[in-house]
Amino acid sequence: MTRFASGVSNLRSSQIRDLMSLATRPGIISFAGGMPGNELFPLAEMDEIYNDLTEREKQVAMQYGPTCGLPSLIESLNSYLKEKGLPVDTHKLLITTGSLQAINILANAFIDAGDSVITENPSFIGALSAFKSYSADIQTVDLDSDGISLEKLALKLDSMERKPKFLYITPTFHNPAGMLYSKERRIALIEMMKDRDIPVIEDDAYGDLYFYEDDLEDIRPMIAYPHEGVEICYTGSFSKIIGPGLRLGYMLVPPHIYDKCELIKQSVDACSPSFTQVIADKFIRSGAVKKYLNEVRQEYKLRAEAMHKALKSSMPEYVSWNKPQGGFYVWVKLPKGINSMSLLKPAIDKGVVFVAGSTFDPYAAKDDCLRISYCNTPVEVINKGVPIIAEAIKDAYKQLELK
Amino acid sequence: MTRFASGVSNLRSSQIRDLMSLATRPGIISFAGGMPGNELFPLAEMDEIYNDLTEREKQVAMQYGPTCGLPSLIESLNSYLKEKGLPVDTHKLLITTGSLQAINILANAFIDAGDSVITENPSFIGALSAFKSYSADIQTVDLDSDGISLEKLALKLDSMERKPKFLYITPTFHNPAGMLYSKERRIALIEMMKDRDIPVIEDDAYGDLYFYEDDLEDIRPMIAYPHEGVEICYTGSFSKIIGPGLRLGYMLVPPHIYDKCELIKQSVDACSPSFTQVIADKFIRSGAVKKYLNEVRQEYKLRAEAMHKALKSSMPEYVSWNKPQGGFYVWVKLPKGINSMSLLKPAIDKGVVFVAGSTFDPYAAKDDCLRISYCNTPVEVINKGVPIIAEAIKDAYKQLELK
Numbered sequence: 167m168t169r170f171a172s173g174v175s176n177l178r179s180s181q182i183r184d185l186m187s188l189a190t191r192p193g194i195i196s197f198a199g200g201m202p203g204n205e206l207f208p209l210a211e212m213d214e215i216y217n218d219l220t221e222r223e224k225q226v227a228m229q230y231g232p233t234c235g236l237p238s239l240i241e242s243l244n245s246y247l248k249e250k251g252l253p254v255d256t257h258k259l260l261i262t263t264g265s266l267q268a269i270n271i272l273a274n275a276f277i278d279a280g281d282s283v284i285t286e287n288p289s290f291i292g293a294l295s296a297f298k299s300y301s302a303d304i305q306t307v308d309l310d311s312d313g314i315s316l317e318k319l320a321l322k323l324d325s326m327e328r329k330p331k332f333l334y335i336t337p338t339f340h341n342p343a344g345m346l347y348s349k350e351r352r353i354a355l356i357e358m359m360k361d362r363d364i365p366v367i368e369d370d371a372y373g374d375l376y377f378y379e380d381d382l383e384d385i386r387p388m389i390a391y392p393h394e395g396v397e398i399c400y401t402g403s404f405s406k407i408i409g410p411g412l413r414l415g416y417m418l419v420p421p422h423i424y425d426k427c428e429l430i431k432q433s434v435d436a437c438s439p440s441f442t443q444v445i446a447d448k449f450i451r452s453g454a455v456k457k458y459l460n461e462v463r464q465e466y467k468l469r470a471e472a473m474h475k476a477l478k479s480s481m482p483e484y485v486s487w488n489k490p491q492g493g494f495y496v497w498v499k500l501p502k503g504i505n506s507m508s509l510l511k512p513a514i515d516k517g518v519v520f521v522a523g524s525t526f527d528p529y530a531a532k533d534d535c536l537r538i539s540y541c542n543t544p545v546e547v548i549n550k551g552v553p554i555i556a557e558a559i560k561d562a563y564k565q566l567e568l569k
Numbered sequence: 570m571t572r573f574a575s576g577v578s579n580l581r582s583s584q585i586r587d588l589m590s591l592a593t594r595p596g597i598i599s600f601a602g603g604m605p606g607n608e609l610f611p612l613a614e615m616d617e618i619y620n621d622l623t624e625r626e627k628q629v630a631m632q633y634g635p636t637c638g639l640p641s642l643i644e645s646l647n648s649y650l651k652e653k654g655l656p657v658d659t660h661k662l663l664i665t666t667g668s669l670q671a672i673n674i675l676a677n678a679f680i681d682a683g684d685s686v687i688t689e690n691p692s693f694i695g696a697l698s699a700f701k702s703y704s705a706d707i708q709t710v711d712l713d714s715d716g717i718s719l720e721k722l723a724l725k726l727d728s729m730e731r732k733p734k735f736l737y738i739t740p741t742f743h744n745p746a747g748m749l750y751s752k753e754r755r756i757a758l759i760e761m762m763k764d765r766d767i768p769v770i771e772d773d774a775y776g777d778l779y780f781y782e783d784d785l786e787d788i789r790p791m792i793a794y795p796h797e798g799v800e801i802c803y804t805g806s807f808s809k810i811i812g813p814g815l816r817l818g819y820m821l822v823p824p825h826i827y828d829k830c831e832l833i834k835q836s837v838d839a840c841s842p843s844f845t846q847v848i849a850d851k852f853i854r855s856g857a858v859k860k861y862l863n864e865v866r867q868e869y870k871l872r873a874e875a876m877h878k879a880l881k882s883s884m885p886e887y888v889s890w891n892k893p894q895g896g897f898y899v900w901v902k903l904p905k906g907i908n909s910m911s912l913l914k915p916a917i918d919k920g921v922v923f924v925a926g927s928t929f930d931p932y933a934a935k936d937d938c939l940r941i942s943y944c945n946t947p948v949e950v951i952n953k954g955v956p957i958i959a960e961a962i963k964d965a966y967k968q969l970e971l972k
Binding site (some may be wrong): 202204205207209212217218221224225226227228229230231263264266267270273274279292295296298299357407408410411412413430432433434435436437439440441444445454473 | 604607608610612615620628629630631632634667669670673677682695702729808811812813814821836837838839840845847848885913916954
């Protein structure tokens with residue numbers, strides 16, 4: 167009956183729902199969520215912004231706005247992105263209702279039923295759902311420690327009968343893999359995609375949450391590099407830099423793609439919430455965003471380092487993971503023979519929930535990793551929860567040896 | 570390349586954009602908009618609500634919420650709708666990002682490319698765009714003074730080779746036709762659709778904006794009538810009862826349709842803005858909504874009556890229109906030989922903008938009416954603007970006679 171129902175298995179959706187309900191069970195330690203910690207929101211700044219709004223600004227906040235976004239927010243966001251080196255003069259900004267909507271609209275613009283697209287494996291589940299909802303054939307390419315494997319990508323491209331409609335990647339603080347594409351990989355990927363007429367969707371929801379100034383060169387978005395011959399559609403989010411409840415994101419895309427996307431957005435929800443756009447604009451314009459980001463970066467860094475330390479002291483030697491440099495996630499690699507889904511129940515029984523790795527594989531096949539996030543759990547909870555996962559892994563390993 | 574681009578003509582979209590830019594040109598009198606007047610928004614109530622929020626409530630406002638909507642808003646909206654006689658016990662509520670999103674998600678759930686749907690002619694342009702974006706074949710049925718013509722609907726249904734996926738209607742204070750289905754027509758339509766397995770989408774964005782208590786019986790939504798054997802999907806909006814800038818709407822639908830729509834919403838924008846949901850919840854819960862609606866009803870009624878009076882005193886006898894009983898619009902019928910689009914340029918040159926009737930025909934063919942809205946213009950502006958449209962019509966009529 168629907169493209170969507172045929173694309174997304176109900177099993178997976180109900181599984182996610184179960185996880186979500188467990189993740190909020192009183193007393194359980196959740197490393198499952200991908201949301202900022204409640205205690206980290208800039209409530210005082212919000213209050214100040216709201217109470218400083220003029221009557222006229224409040225009227226704008228209550229009214230419909232242009233489909234592309236409020237002019238004032240587009241202006242301030244343009245400056246913010248320009249400062250980061252993004253090509254705001256040659257590309258156009260479209261404000262969206264969260265960055266998932268940006269990805270969804272791009273998918274709508276590019277995909278006709280049955281078209282192929284390429285994603286990383288693992289990949290962001292929201293994007294996978296969106297692509298499936300347009301009946302895309304999702305082809306995947308593995309990551310290595312520097313980013314998407316160029317060798318495997320070349321093989322994939324050569325093996326495909328019809329050109330894929332786009333390549334979707336998350337080069338910076340990957341969800342779920344936590345990793346960061348190296349500068350070299352970014353440049354080599356642009357070179358490889360040159361003149362192929364396959365747009366690249368660069369999802370950068372986490373780029374502002376770097377922990378180490380030394381990485382600044384590495385997290386420079388691909389769209390900020392010279393990329394003649396490759397169309398890059400960049401998507402970003404306000405969810406990690408202010409709060410997801412504002413439901414604001416954006417895309418920065420070549421003008422002809424923008425035109426299509428604006429038309430689609432018009433029929434999707436007419437415009438994004440003016441109310442939260444007014445607030446986001448003030449948050450950027452006042453400079454509060456930079457101050458706030460400095461604070462949350464410090465806090466997430468603390469949590470990430472605590473998680474890395476807890477993993478080091480509790481995990482057996484046959485388990486490995488990335489040392490987080492930013493973002494929300496650690497991607498824990500399990501030894502051969504143990505799959506992540508089988509650990510979920512024992513871990514939950516002991517009071518900890520995470521997300522099984524196969525959740526991030528469009529075919530739910532690869533299950534040799536698990537995702538634990540530190541974004542939403544204070545250090546003492548991390549120290550309590552990580553050893554419990556380690557125990558579950560060790561138990562499974564023992565049983566494996568007994569077989 | 571995209572389903573959407575093939576569905577919506579760029580001409581029409583650019584025409585709307587031109588209109589929109591003219592409608593906001595300084596000094597021009599605009600009867601084109603479908604937005605509430607800026608001066609009518611409940612800013613004082615918003616301030617009070619915002620400043621009374623607890624820290625915990627503000628955290629909820631900043632965070633992701635459930636895809637279906639915040640539990641507290643679902644609870645308060647359920648009560649609000651129950652009081653209006655809506656079947657909240659047998660149907661399920663899904664909060665959406667504006668009611669256009671509710672219509673778009675239903676379209677996504679029901680339509681596969683090439684499927685037919687039936688709408689009224691004229692019909693809400695946002696819905697038409699959404700249906701076109703899923704490559705629907707849109708079949709239309711004319712309205713008469715009591716609602717959709719049952720005779721023509723029966724002929725249409727008999728003539729169609731494949732069953733349409735749904736019937737989309739706006740029985741209460743129609744956009745653009747301004748009219749109200751009679752009680753008898755509502756009941757007869759339910760009877761006619763019985764056991765046909767064609768769901769009815771009942772769009773009720775304007776139902777709360779009635780002007781006369783006597784009409785209360787007539788505006789009772791179709792979903793509130795017994796309707797065994799007909800699946801009714803009801804959509805509503807917060808745009809007219811608080812403000813469009815909140816981007817909140819909802820659908821009240823049978824459970825099995827709800828399940829599909831919730832899955833779709835998950836991949837569209839994950840959830841609607843928590844920030845504005847928290848505020849909308851308080852607005853309903855505190856009773857402010859009722860007080861506010863009483864106030865705006867009075868103001869819109871004043872404007873509507875002024876417009877009716879201005880039309881009576883300035884329009885020639887060969888022009889007719891509905892006397893508005895609620896909502897935002899008057900639908901002005903032109904004499905044979907004059908089309909609405911041809912009046913637009915002369916009217917704009919004289920300083921008034923409206924929306925040409927053909928805008929609301931999915932095939933841009935029927936153009937014997939024009940839509941003027943009184944929602945966004947104070948009485949003195951209405952009194953100044955309506956005679957200008959009358960002049961443009963009289964001029965066109967004279968030229969018609971000279972031919």
